Amino acid sequence: MDSEKIKELKRMAVHIREDVVRTSRDCSEGVHVGGSLSMAEILSVLFFEVANVDPKNPKWEERDRIVLSKGHGNVGFSAAMARRGFFDLQLLSRFDMLDAPLSMHVDKHRMPGVEISSGSLGHGLPISVGIALGGKLDKANWKVYCILGDGELMEGSVWEAAMSAPHYKLDNLTAIVDRNQFSLDGPTETIMALEPLDKKFTDFGWFVLEADGHSVEDLLKAFNTPTPTGKPKVILANTVKGKGVSFIENTTGSHFARFKPEQAEQALNDLEKVLAEIG
Amino acid sequence: MNTTTTSEYLGISSRDAFGKQLIALAKENPKIVALTADLASSTRLVEFGKEFPERMFNMGIAEQNMMGAAAGLALVGKIPFVCTFAAFASMRACEQARTDVAYNDLPVRICASHSGIGLAAGGSTHHSLEDLSIFRGMPGMTVLVPADSIQAASLVRAIIHLKGPSYLRLSRATEPTVYQEEKEFTIGKADVLKTGKDLTIMAVGGMVGYALKAIESLEKDGLSVGLMNVYSLKPLDRQAIANAARGSAAVLTVEEHNIVGGLGSAVAEVLAEEGISVKFKRHGILDHFTTSAPYEDLIHYYKLDAEGIAETARQFLK
Numbered sequence: 001m002d003s004e005k006i007k008e009l010k011r012m013a014v015h016i017r018e019d020v021v022r023t024s025r026d027c028s029e030g031v032h033v034g035g036s037l038s039m040a041e042i043l044s045v046l047f048f049e050v051a052n053v054d055p056k057n058p059k060w061e062e063r064d065r066i067v068l069s070k071g072h073g074n075v076g077f078s079a080a081m082a083r084r085g086f087f088d089l090q091l092l093s094r095f096d097m098l099d100a101p102l103s104m105h106v107d108k109h110r111m112p113g114v115e116i117s118s119g120s121l122g123h124g125l126p127i128s129v130g131i132a133l134g135g136k137l138d139k140a141n142w143k144v145y146c147i148l149g150d151g152e153l154m155e156g157s158v159w160e161a162a163m164s165a166p167h168y169k170l171d172n173l174t175a176i177v178d179r180n181q182f183s184l185d186g187p188t189e190t191i192m193a194l195e196p197l198d199k200k201f202t203d204f205g206w207f208v209l210e211a212d213g214h215s216v217e218d219l220l221k222a223f224n225t226p227t228p229t230g231k232p233k234v235i236l237a238n239t240v241k242g243k244g245v246s247f248i249e250n251t252t253g254s255h256f257a258r259f260k261p262e263q264a265e266q267a268l269n270d271l272e273k274v275l276a277e278i279g
Numbered sequence: 280m281n282t283t284t285t286s287e288y289l290g291i292s293s294r295d296a297f298g299k300q301l302i303a304l305a306k307e308n309p310k311i312v313a314l315t316a317d318l319a320s321s322t323r324l325v326e327f328g329k330e331f332p333e334r335m336f337n338m339g340i341a342e343q344n345m346m347g348a349a350a351g352l353a354l355v356g357k358i359p360f361v362c363t364f365a366a367f368a369s370m371r372a373c374e375q376a377r378t379d380v381a382y383n384d385l386p387v388r389i390c391a392s393h394s395g396i397g398l399a400a401g402g403s404t405h406h407s408l409e410d411l412s413i414f415r416g417m418p419g420m421t422v423l424v425p426a427d428s429i430q431a432a433s434l435v436r437a438i439i440h441l442k443g444p445s446y447l448r449l450s451r452a453t454e455p456t457v458y459q460e461e462k463e464f465t466i467g468k469a470d471v472l473k474t475g476k477d478l479t480i481m482a483v484g485g486m487v488g489y490a491l492k493a494i495e496s497l498e499k500d501g502l503s504v505g506l507m508n509v510y511s512l513k514p515l516d517r518q519a520i521a522n523a524a525r526g527s528a529a530v531l532t533v534e535e536h537n538i539v540g541g542l543g544s545a546v547a548e549v550l551a552e553e554g555i556s557v558k559f560k561r562h563g564i565l566d567h568f569t570t571s572a573p574y575e576d577l578i579h580y581y582k583l584d585a586e587g588i589a590e591t592a593r594q595f596l597k
Contacts, residue, residue, distance in 0.1 A: 109384070120374060126351070130352040130359075131352070160339075160343055163341065
């Protein structure tokens with residue numbers, strides 16, 4: 001891939017972060033900033049390079065299916081979808097308001113172009129398993145991408161699905177874990193230890209890849225690594241909760257926040273510097 | 280439908296009728312898929328699995344994943360049937376049914392067997408006395424309870440066409456036959472089997488057949504007793520319920536379910552909202568956990584067989 005495309009994906013991740021920051025400032029109660037900022041590169045790479053989607057024809061049958069299992073990351077997800085052209089970016093300014101299409105969690109009925117509503121954790125992987133089973137039945141070429149939070153891996157339903165995907169040889173399914181190390185109450189390893197996560201997925205029969213979740217190059221490499229036949233792929237993307245906004249990075253408080261105007265300004269300044277560095 | 284020969288669905292359990300009818304439909308419709316959680320045999324999917332191995336997904340003992348996967352299959356245009364025990368469909372996979380299926384308005388057909396006290400010897404862990412209440416509370420969910428195997432087959436044919444989610448409550452035990460010949464039943468309607476001035480019994484599932492027998496005994500006492508099969512618990516035939524209540528001195532609901540939240544509650548809501556003042560009683564499991572015994576013994580113990588329903592009606596009308 002040419003370096004300009006790489007730069008474009010990096011810039012897109014920063015733009016997604018800017019959108020998250022602005023929405024956090026303008027919304028009425030707050031948004032899930034931490035987990036949206038941590039998956040900005042994942043969203044950028046997925047929506048702008050890896051996944052085969054068509055915003056002009058969101059129901060296109062041959063599209064790849066993107067499922068946001070960590071539905072509370074909807075502010076970041078919405079920013080990515082808007083920038084990809086699924087809907088007007090201006091909709092973010094009305095985030096969470098009455099009659100607005102975008103809100104805290106993904107709502108299929110109000111939000112154009114999404115596959116499934118989500119918000120309650122541990123639901124996306126089972127649904128993705130079903131989508132992938134359907135794809136296999138139809139011998140379809142499209143793929144399923146399921147973005148999971150690390151905290152939601154504490155839900156038993158995730159492991160029911162994790163057991164079933166290799167059983168049904170769903171090599172058309174890729175799960176991406178936004179491994180930002182935090183759930184709402186604190187560090188995952190304090191709340192309910194997840195490690196060794198790679199071994200858990202390997203033992204369940206998955207093709208496991210680790211990636212720096214903030215490196216576009218690393219993520220692309222992981223997405224592009226062919227899956228052994230019959231195995232679902234999981235990318236454990238090591239990320240930083242609140243990435244890009246220095247005063248909330250790696251903090252429990254970054255999970256949900258409403259930025260004061262001066263905080264938003266500082267955050268946007270931080271991000272502007274990152275943009276300048278990318279060039 | 281051919282009404283001159285005996286239907287292959289006559290005189291079997293509703294779960295058996297479900298299994299047979301599903302195969303017949305699946306032969307015509309390649310989009311039909313079935314999922315179970317290690318209960319293929321109990322939910323009568325074994326033959327389906329033999330006939331259509333690639334369209335049968337045994338998800339193992341993992342109901343949440345099964346329900347979520349069914350939602351996923353519906354998303355890509357399949358016609359999924361989710362089959363497990365009613366207790367597990369309604370409670371173990373409750374949130375997946377509500378959020379993945381109902382909230383997303385997906386046409387997943389949840390067909391659950393061993394409802395009520397059907398797995399009688401299994402005791403409370405396997406009794407399903409809350410399922411109607413649970414599914415009735417989910418927006419957009421169609422809730423159907425066939426009275427017998429003929430009606431079960433008809434309702435399986437009917438739910439194929441639904442655009443949204445549905446719950447079909449099936450029985451392990453063979454219900455008393457109510458319908459001798461094949462016929463089509465409309466979702467949203469109730470079936471008035473008899474009218475009666477002294478009392479109208481409104482029943483669901485196997486209780487319809489037992490009530491029919493109870494009425495024979497009550498009629499010998501000189502009572503005029505009507506019977507309504509409220510097989511479509513949601514959407515509910517409010518008009519039929521109101522009409523029957525207005526034409527009768529008393530209404531008794533009978534269900535193999537907790538009297539809280541199921542048929543009795545649904546009928547009470549209609550009577551209250553329609554401003555119908557009528558002597559009214561809910562009969563079923565009286566808001567307690569249940570014990571275990573063979574099915575015939577257990578429905579007798581809880582006064583849900585013909586004798587128990589007749590006795591309950593007599594006490595009520597005293």
